[in-house]
Amino acid sequence: MELMKSENIVQDRQPQPQEEEEIMQQEEEEEQRFHVLAVDDSVIDRKLLEKLLKASSYQVTCVESGEKALEYLGLLHHSSPAASSSQHHHQ
Numbered sequence: 656m657e658l659m660k661s662e663n664i665v666q667d668r669q670p671q672p673q674e675e676e677e678i679m680q681q682e683e684e685e686e687q688r689f690h691v692l693a694v695d696d697s698v699i700d701r702k703l704l705e706k707l708l709k710a711s712s713y714q715v716t717c718v719e720s721g722e723k724a725l726e727y728l729g730l731l732h733h734s735s736p737a738a739s740s741s742q743h744h745h746q
Contacts, residue, residue: 690714694724 691713693704701717708715718724725731 688712688714690716692724692727693717694719694721696720 691708693701693708693715695701695704695717696719698719701719705715705717716727718727722731
């Protein structure tokens with residue numbers, strides 16, 4: 656019974672103004688960090704880049720190819736390579 660009572664107390668506890676301010680500061684810091692898109696065909700190199708950049712407080716996204724990078728950025732619509740190569744042959 657005592658355990659249940661203490662759980663109810665924790666659940667009912669409202670964040671203190673200082674805690675709210677710290678949360679807001681963390682959110683602002685995350686928004687201000689640079690977001691790096693790292694592109695490399697080597698898994699090992701991508702992991703190394705990701706680790707180094709995260710240690711420097713960068714937000715990191717890693718992809719394995721230029722095509723994937725363009726897709727991530729929304730600059731390339733996903734289409735099959737066969738379809739795009741057949742379009743080039745018809746022109």
